[in-house]
Amino acid sequence: MNTQEIITKLQEMASEKHKANVVKLGIPEENSIGVSTGDIRKLAKSIEKSNELARELWETGYHEAKLLAALLFDKKKTTMEEVKALMQDVISWDLCDHLCKNLIIRIKGYENLIPEWAESEMTYEKRAAFTLIASAAIHEKKLSEDVLDNYLQLIREHSADERDHVKKAVSWALREIGKRDFDYNEKALLLAHELKESGGKAQVWIGKDALKELENLVKVEGRSRLISSKSQMGKTSRS
Known part of the structure; x- marks a missing residue:
């Protein structure tokens, strides 16, 4: 066609x-x-x-x-260069996330866009940085501790952005890092509490939003990542 x-x-x-x-x-x-x-x-x-x-x-x-x-x-x-040109045309969160999850994260060197876009003033470039972090935390099994720690630092540094479509992506990134394992669950929890207790309006929102999930994660046999205890309870009740 x-x-x-x-x-x-x-x-x-x-x-x-x-x-x-x-x-x-x-x-x-x-x-x-x-x-x-x-x-x-x-x-x-x-x-x-x-x-x-x-x-x-x-x-x-x-x-x-x-x-x-x-x-x-x-x-x-x-x-x-093509990816950057495409992102310039994005005017909605769904296309931003779709582009990140289905194309950008599959391109070699995508990780170099994360710190660059995190500094962007453009809403959807900035959202893309944290969508990529969330997607990497889910799918990249071999992310090093240095990389994950750097991602947590980016979350801390950019958590004051009050734009709705940015702060939701920041929370998403924090939650997905916290699901990697119990070590990163602890690190994510500490950051979420820090934002909730001593941050500005957007940071308090991110901290509270992330804690809803981060405080209720469990390890399930056969799953590499932590999952919500509520999901596990629902599965158990249906079995």
Whole structure:
């Protein structure tokens, strides 16, 4: 399928319900088609990866086409310069996270973007830094203590940002580091309490939000990461 055929296919898959949801994210109505992310993922499986096609889809300006494009870029052929250019166009938290989790974290050297974007004044570049930290904490099994400690320091340094979409990503990053093991659960708990007890408004919110999860984690056989005791209790009650 070429770009126009894909756009036509997306329009055929659209619903007013999903379009309303996209508009609620702050996407202009003229850039919204109205297709769920799940359906976009299914469509992506039927299309061969192509950076040329992905760029064309991205440049249509449609939100759903950008979500699809993120799944069609070949990580081995995508440069850091291209990734930075894509992020300049991001105006919603869902596209930010989708781009980070499905493309950027799979590109060699992505970790170099984290300290750079953490310093950015742009909302979604800054959110991307902490989305990448959260994603790395989940999926990168061999992260060193030095790297994780540096990520905790970035969280501390940037926890005063009061922008909603930034502070939520900072909390997410802190929680995911705290799920690595009991050593990092303790470190994350100490930082969360520090923010809650001696921080500003955004820091208090992050500390409280993170503690809801960090204080209720348990180790389960067969799982490499800690999980919520509430999740485990629910599983036990159903068995």
